[in-house]
Amino acid sequence: xxxxxxxxxxxxxxxxxxxxxxxxxxxxxxxxxxxxxxxxxxxxxxxxxxxxxxxxxxxxxxxxxxxxxxxxxxxxxxxxxxxxxxxxxxxxxxxxxxxxxxxxxxxxxxxxxxxxxxxxxxxxxxxxxxxxxxxxxxxxxxxxxxxxxxxxxxxxxxxxxxxxxxxxxxxxxxxxxxxxxxxxxxxxxxxxxxxxxxxxxxxxxxxxxxxxxxxxxxxxxxxxxx
Ligand SMILES: O=C(CO)COP(=O)(O)O
Numbered sequence: 001x002x003x004x005x006x007x008x009x010x011x012x013x014x015x016x017x018x019x020x021x022x023x024x025x026x027x028x029x030x031x032x033x034x035x036x037x038x039x040x041x042x043x044x045x046x047x048x049x050x051x052x053x054x055x056x057x058x059x060x061x062x063x064x065x066x067x068x069x070x071x072x073x074x075x076x077x078x079x080x081x082x083x084x085x086x087x088x089x090x091x092x093x094x095x096x097x098x099x100x101x102x103x104x105x106x107x108x109x110x111x112x113x114x115x116x117x118x119x120x121x122x123x124x125x126x127x128x129x130x131x132x133x134x135x136x137x138x139x140x141x142x143x144x145x146x147x148x149x150x151x152x153x154x155x156x157x158x159x160x161x162x163x164x165x166x167x168x169x170x171x172x173x174x175x176x177x178x179x180x181x182x183x184x185x186x187x188x189x190x191x192x193x194x195x196x197x198x199x200x201x202x203x204x205x206x207x208x209x210x211x212x213x214x215x216x217x218x219x220x221x222x223x224x225x226x
Contacts (some may be wrong), residue, residue, distance in 0.1 A: 003215035005221075006033040012225045016204070018067050019211065020101075023055055029063030039067025039098070040076055045088040045094070050081075057089075057096035068093040069101045073144045076103075083126025091129045094136045097158050101126050101138045101206065108145035116143070116157075117164045124168045125217070134179025140206040141165060146186025154200050156206060158184055162201035190216055193223035203211075 002019065009017035018037035021029055044054035047139050055066055070085030070093060081089075091102035096199045104123040106116040120141065129137065141161055153161070162182050169177030184196050186207030196202060205224060210216040 001212070001214045001217075002029060002033055002036070005217055006036040008214070008221045009036055012221060015221065015225050017221055019049045020067060020069055026065050027063040033143065034064070037066045039065050039069065041069050041072065043068040043070065043089055043096075043098070043188070044091050045085065047092065047094045049222065057093045057098055058094075061096045063167050066098060067101055068098045069103060069140070071103045072076040073103060073105055073142060073147060077144075080159065083123055086127035087129055088182055088209075090127065090132070090137070094129060094132070097137055099138060100129070100132070101140055102129075102183070103142050103206070105142040105144050105146075105186070108143075111145065114174075117161060120161060120165065121168050123211075124165065124172065128169065128172050130172065133176040134172055134181070136182060137173075138181045138204075139165060139169065142185035142206060148187070150187050151185045152192060152196070154205040156193060158196060158202060159199045162199060166201045188220060190219035190223065193220040194226070195226045197226070 018039050020041050020168055026038055026040060040060045043057040043060055047056060047058060060068060071091040075081045083114055091103050093100040104120045106119040108158040110116055110119045130224055135195045143153055165182050169180050179205035184202050185205045188205045188207045189210050210220060
């Protein structure tokens, strides 16, 4: 699968394609496809010390990783990660030379209550590193209720949220906030990728299930390339 994905990435040099496998597979993925960007699904906040089971951002960089996803909703839910911890992880990733992909997104109850934009703005305020730049920071909007469910927000709702995220990033980061790429994630599939990627301020996708097979991920790469 990785070979076919790497070939598709090479065929679209204007697009940044990255694969973020579980920790034990990062080094093997880098060695197999050195030209394909590989990243991690998490990282630790610290640079040294005794933290058994945690993986330092510098170690991810050492084995050739280039990205770290931080604050994924599953980390926030399964491990109680709050905004301050997510920000500390993002800062550690950036300090190690990685690009930090900071995830935000509302639950279904929060959306039903009309609080989706306010919730995401609050997550951005708490988790975006103040020194983030267009080169070091990516934000991924992933509504929790859309992850792995086959459901996606309407293009209108995605546009509203990404516009709000852009505005907040510009408030938080000034001019760099205009350069930070904002990904949409949650049930991105070959059939909906092009439509979602065409929405204003959607600069890419964070793909879960459909990234596991080249059969599904390669058409998403093509859809993102337009
Ligand atoms: O959480 C996700 C990516 O990190 C999205 O997962 P799915 O694409 O499987 O919905």
